[in-house]
Amino acid sequence: MSELEHVFVNERENKAVRGDAMSGTERLRERVVETLDSVVIRFVGDSGDGMQLTGSEFSRAVAKAGHGFATHPDYPSEIRAPTGTVFGVSGYQIQYGAGQVFTSGDAPDALVAMNPAALRTNISDVKHGGIVIVNVGAFTDASLVKAGYTSNPLEDGSLDGYRIFHIDISALTAAALRDSGLSKKEVARCKNYFALGLMLCLYGRSIEDEIDDIHQKFAKTPQFADANVEALRAGFAYADAAEIFAASYHVREAAAEPGVYRSITGNHAAALGFVAASELSGVGLFLGSYPITPATDILHELSALKHFDVTTFQAEDEIAGICSTIGAAYGGALALTTTSGPGMALKTEALGLAVMLELPLVIVNVQRGGPSTGLPTKIEQSDLLQAVYGRNGECPIPVISARSPSDCFDCALEAFRIAVKYMTPVILLTDGGIANAAEPWRIPDVARLPKLEVRYRTDAEGFQPYARDENLARAWVLPGTRGMEHRVGGLEKDFLSGNISHDPMNHQRMVAVRAAKVARTAQDIPPTRVEGPASGELLVVGWGSTYGTIAQAREIAEADGRSVAHVHLRHLHPLPPDLGEVLARYKTVLVPELNMGQLSKLLREQFLRDVVPLTKVQGKPFKVSEVHDRILELS
Amino acid sequence: MSELEHVFVNERENKAVRGDAMSGTERLRERVVETLDSVVIRFVGDSGDGMQLTGSEFSRAVAKAGHGFATHPDYPSEIRAPTGTVFGVSGYQIQYGAGQVFTSGDAPDALVAMNPAALRTNISDVKHGGIVIVNVGAFTDASLVKAGYTSNPLEDGSLDGYRIFHIDISALTAAALRDSGLSKKEVARCKNYFALGLMLCLYGRSIEDEIDDIHQKFAKTPQFADANVEALRAGFAYADAAEIFAASYHVREAAAEPGVYRSITGNHAAALGFVAASELSGVGLFLGSYPITPATDILHELSALKHFDVTTFQAEDEIAGICSTIGAAYGGALALTTTSGPGMALKTEALGLAVMLELPLVIVNVQRGGPSTGLPTKIEQSDLLQAVYGRNGECPIPVISARSPSDCFDCALEAFRIAVKYMTPVILLTDGGIANAAEPWRIPDVARLPKLEVRYRTDAEGFQPYARDENLARAWVLPGTRGMEHRVGGLEKDFLSGNISHDPMNHQRMVAVRAAKVARTAQDIPPTRVEGPASGELLVVGWGSTYGTIAQAREIAEADGRSVAHVHLRHLHPLPPDLGEVLARYKTVLVPELNMGQLSKLLREQFLRDVVPLTKVQGKPFKVSEVHDRILELS
Amino acid sequence: MNDLSVPVALTKKDFESNQDVRWCPGCGDYSILAQVQKLLPTLGIPRENFAFISGIGCSSRFPYYMETYGIHSIHGRAPAIASGLKLTRPELSVWVVTGDGDALAIGGNHFIHAMRRNVDLKVILLNNRIYGLTKGQYSPTSEFGKRTKSTPLGSIDRPFSPVSLALGAGATFVARTVDSDQPHLASVLARAAVHKGTAFVEVLQNCIVFNDGAHNALTEKATRDDARLMLEHGKPLVFGKNRDQGIRLAGMAPEVIKLGDGAVSEAELVVHDEHAMHSGLAFFLSQFESPELPVPLGVFRAVRQPTCDELNAHLHEATREAKGRGRLADLLHGGDTWTIV
Amino acid sequence: MNDLSVPVALTKKDFESNQDVRWCPGCGDYSILAQVQKLLPTLGIPRENFAFISGIGCSSRFPYYMETYGIHSIHGRAPAIASGLKLTRPELSVWVVTGDGDALAIGGNHFIHAMRRNVDLKVILLNNRIYGLTKGQYSPTSEFGKRTKSTPLGSIDRPFSPVSLALGAGATFVARTVDSDQPHLASVLARAAVHKGTAFVEVLQNCIVFNDGAHNALTEKATRDDARLMLEHGKPLVFGKNRDQGIRLAGMAPEVIKLGDGAVSEAELVVHDEHAMHSGLAFFLSQFESPELPVPLGVFRAVRQPTCDELNAHLHEATREAKGRGRLADLLHGGDTWTIV
């Protein structure tokens, strides 16, 4: 009997003891505890099964234990797809471990599948020999058909190769809640807490904190609080008692930097960063935006902060979103607009105006799968060239990008720093991956955050609307300031007065100075940080959300003795002044991107240097192995 | 007494004989006739002075004599600027000569200035020693002030260095029309015909044809016809009789290719090209457009052609312009939208949809000075990177460009050929220069025009909406065809059925196939034509409206013994397959563009080859000398 | 292959595509889809001559479920795309299905221009007063003060009345109905289908997930009779459980009066006239809002005016009659020419 | 430097910028500029507190000529820019100057949403029923059948009534006047200036170059008294050279009747009420079109409703009262946190 078969038998036998297990309190102390450096777990179920909650609660629990983690939620674009269908499957993956965790992981070590559709769409991702916990209660004939199964995978041997655990989570939850007084439907909704309890036990975490949290969350409906707690306990107890689990797992903890932490998504971090910019500068924040996936959460976050100096304006479309923002910038606000690809396309004409007006403005593009409506809920990095080049005329705008959820906070501040210092719109690129993914974030000390200085000109003496300071920035003058009434506009303007000018040489000069100003923002870019050897075989250059994947792939390769370095760009336009020199120090440059090679194009053009693109457009992040494999081939 | 002083004296003396000169019929047969290879003449005056008419009538006259010519109209963006102001000056330049004339000329040999503002804004362009004919009647104290003169240039010596002719065109016209019964204002309006008559005489052309034309033009108002004819005659007679003109000019004629010719602007040629595409394919043309300078004339032209199968739809904005066009393409029309820079920016989201739908569509961007509203009536080539890259997602679209006014006809046909053959949107770039400039065009024989084959799929058997032919094009199916009802949309779609697909590998495949299809359009690009040596020192690579300038600069340099070749690109995305190999044959590649180096960027990126950009953003075309100088430096 | 020359009697099933319907269980969109699928086979139009154009939103998924030609386009632009299609192919029956966000937020401009131009389109707006697909932000029809994901403290925008907006833009056919009243929905859609010109139908639709019960007052048995006013052409404006209330003019403002008891007679009431050329009455009705006034359901306005596509075709014909069918060679040789031999 | 602390009495001259006015000689825009420049000094607002926002068009050059703050923005977007500015700086007096193309073609969506939201903006639409700056294409207010550069065979689009559209979108202040009637223009602008909320004024403006005489019937001495209806609050609708015609209701449709001769009394006429909360009357009037009916000039509607900027400020205050002024450190530490020591 193979190990796997052994598991199966265990499981089948175990079915009989289900009822008992529920009440089992005595612990299987003799169970093996395996210790791991890190683990990848994925929760999958129907959209209505609450897997996002289960996943994020699990994350919270491990986070509080001091683990590093990274998550990847993956939900359908349908609001509430018919139950049991494959396109209605919602998933949440977490990798956690000792020290910094770079990505949510290539392949789950453990999968919790709440129904056949979830199993079918996820099983092939699971590691060979991985744990698969299946809610067999949902494996009815009808639901198998709905999921597109022609035979029951639990019985047809198609799952050989995994460590399958058949657990009737539906029935066990119902049994636990039989006295709760809740309806059948309400009881069914508690099964995600059963699964959570089960997994917390299996991975050696306590449930006390979670119980507190449930009571808080459901404070207004105590009967649901109680039921969920009950389900949680039942799941925990089941795992604790059930003999099917031959082992439980301990993931090593490693002391992270001391501090206060929270779990944060990219959109949330960006929102906080923008509020921080406002508070640090003492200038009100104005967000003009039109909802669009996956950017809308920034609007959601900020619209609740009316006790701050934050105004949100849900505009009639993306054009009004950016235009209201231009109006706000003219009025002296820290002006922000947020969107995603198709919305970005609509903003390009107004971006041109912002360039002409030379007003500070931040435009966030949370990239998603394109072109057109594309894959709205999926990750992609294919709007880079649009950000750099996508406007009529010579219309330069600084472009920066965030590398991780928490980096969105820093980039939000950086974007406004550039915007205000140089009086220019700034594009901040994030993407659907980091926007919704969570990671632990050491909350910064407000007193230590970089100052953001905003100066409005108030001295009317010698005022010229387009006179420039040493950074080539013109002055920011608030309407309402006496003695400096002036007009600005989208027609080419005189170099100093800003009045309309059709003068040929003036146009040439203005085009040049706008370009020079954007080029000058590069003066603040710190020296390029290289992870790994300062010169050698291979340099991997990335940008945006691929950071974690590349970093991990590089670390693994380096541990294997490969000469491979990594540069991850925050500033994409202009590029860091020393980048050409850095590239020159390596024999090969590999550029992984979730597009068809857009940064590669910029590097080739700028440095006349051949690079090796590694591209992927599948609505999914790179796997560490994909980058690692390529590194091995090239180093 | 210098030659110039001599002229002045002549002129001053001549003032006395003005009245007489009017009636003079006896010709100064003894006048010297200088023979020239080509000549550049510029007419300048107030917007209300009718200089555009004068210029285009003069062009017509020389065209009919078999000259090659090229024109450059330059008018203010104001509709009717206050009279006498410098920003209200309107100009029209023509170069004509023996054989092909490439450009409207760097510097006028002769300037006709109808008022002080016109003189002030144009005099510095005139060739050293050039002819300047001034309507002294308009040089009142008030108008000098309005033009910003602090002293009278006719008297302060500032015009030394030119051959100045003081002629009171206002008074002479008034005198000629004293019996016309017209009001003073109406009489004043005839002075452009006086100027025309004068110049026709001076340059050895008769006025008979022009007289016929005036009668036709003013058929409904015979009193104006008569007055204009009278003014024309008076101007001719004046020049014929006046002693001030020591010479008259004969420009050499050279037999052009036999055929029927007309004068044509780029916008007009494009409109005709689109109608030709419709007639040749037997498929109706649909234009959805929103007016914008300098593209509107295409709409104007086509909206008058309701006796053809041409529907024009003036949409509520540019977005509706392209969207109506997408609807029309779906309905089976040759679908077209026309715009300029800011309007192009607004169309980018819908362009993405067109790429996803894989419908044939032609988008014309008549580029103008940018960014933003920029310089709406001026020439620039700064929307190239926007055309190639300016959309969200991986969103490839073929881009082509026209090199001259008449080339717009051929490019219109070529754009639809690509669109229909590959089922793709195609962007055609022209610019404000060629859109309004005129050149002679040998009218093609309709029977010899390339066929444009349109096939709609009608066979429902085995139909799959996104199945592809050997060119990777999907089938064009008309709604109304039984048995092939299907839905298309902007979400990523299944490789064959076109149904929504979120499948990761399908997305990768679709992104790849859309790119491959656009890349495949390169298969039809003919081998790159090189003017000049097949290899050597210097290759000049240009695109769009700079053709004539570069061609002429090259010819001059070659005549001087320089090794310099010229490639002018029609296809900008994808680039011609053999281009890399062509570039490699020259030591240096010079890329002149009316932008900051956009084609240079594409060449550098694609071929990792350094090129020398020659850029200009002054709202004006290159001068031949600017390109020529650079050629000399590099060859 | 089927013999395509024989016309087939169509049924609802013929209009159901093979795509799984992906709206939330209980969404009001289902009933609207069903009614449209029932209606089309009765119109005597070959199936292949229908085209459904939509933008983006839950509502805009509609075309995928229709076994007709169709485009699921981009957000807000369906009326423009449909206009281009209809002008190109006047023989098609072109439908636009849209949502309150799609039509009135991002698509507001195309919406009003379609109404103005009177292109022969059927425009069905599924109004759930919320952005469904993006998971619950307020829309231009959301109530003042509404708390949503993007207005957690309550919205400060006043909503559009889609009917008023359409009338303000000059619509020739305007109607309102609700998703749950299937017979009424069916009859209003049928009226829209036969109208020549832009036919605009606002369907009050329930979004069970993000705005459940938004139209309850109008749909629940207990309240609806007092909350709604069923418009009938030529009939006085009477409503209420016992049909005992009516609308009278006070100046130009509406006044609710009790009927019966002989106190007030029906003769004093405003009489509905769908066909009034002056759209004052229709607009007057469109301003009725609960709870002060009953919400009118039915056809507000239905007047026949030449449609954009008819006029376009006419212009072509007239021009050809006057000038003769254009010939390319003539066109190319137009204007001044000269010959070089 | 001037002492800026002392308020100065302003004059028209103070509002004239140093830029040459570049409209065509004889353009109707001049008189509108002059009236606005005359009006502003009377409003008691410091000059620096005015901002003029425009789009693109001849009309949109307006801000350049005003010695105030201003933006000559992009085509159609002025209302959106102005809304952002006003929300940011409620103390400013923000004006939008726009054209029939700018506001109603490309800018239609922002226009209707500004009306709906009731942001405290003054929106002045210079309606010459043509695209002036692009040299003469028909606009959304051009007459049906009009021949222009882009409709050489006559336009097939029905025009918007800007007033109807604004009312359909829920505007709280709507008025119409003409460029050449300076006292009327002045008084209507003055009314708009003091309205709290979006104040929309349509100024019929003559484009002497591309659409000369478009409003002649309303402005020429010989015809105007019969062609226009001067609205006065609380007064019956009377017009005509001898004030001998009036408007009566026939059902809900307008009927022109002869007055005098004792046949019909003024009491039967419709009485104008600017302040009616129900906008039915205003809309009814907005549908009057020549030659059948006289064209109303004056204030159609003026009702006070909370403005978007007021509500926004209020929401901030209320939230701060409830929650206290937000503190960044608290915000960053919000949600679940854990400490690693």
Ligand SMILES: Cc1ncc(C[n+]2csc(CCOP(=O)(O)OP(=O)(O)O)c2C)c(N)n1
């Ligand atoms: C250009 C663009 N902007 C924004 C979006 C995001 N988006 C999709 S649907 C939608 C609103 C849908 O609301 P509604 O039209 O009322 O449809 P419903 O889902 O309520 O039926 C939005 C904002 C988008 N897809 N494209």
Ligand SMILES: Cc1ncc(C[n+]2csc(CCOP(=O)(O)OP(=O)(O)O)c2C)c(N)n1
């Ligand atoms: C995005 C964009 N599209 C088109 C144009 C061209 N354009 C400039 S003004 C104008 C129309 C102006 O009409 P209107 O608003 O009535 O102003 P008017 O000149 O008549 O005062 C157009 C189409 C533009 N500048 N920008």
Ligand code: SF4
């Ligand atoms: S979110 Fe609302 S509108 Fe969308 S499908 Fe679900 S119930 Fe229907």
Ligand code: SF4
């Ligand atoms: S074109 Fe018309 S609207 Fe424009 S400035 Fe001239 S007269 Fe005025």
Ligand SMILES: [Mg+2]
């Ligand atoms: Mg909705």
Ligand SMILES: [Mg+2]
């Ligand atoms: Mg206009």
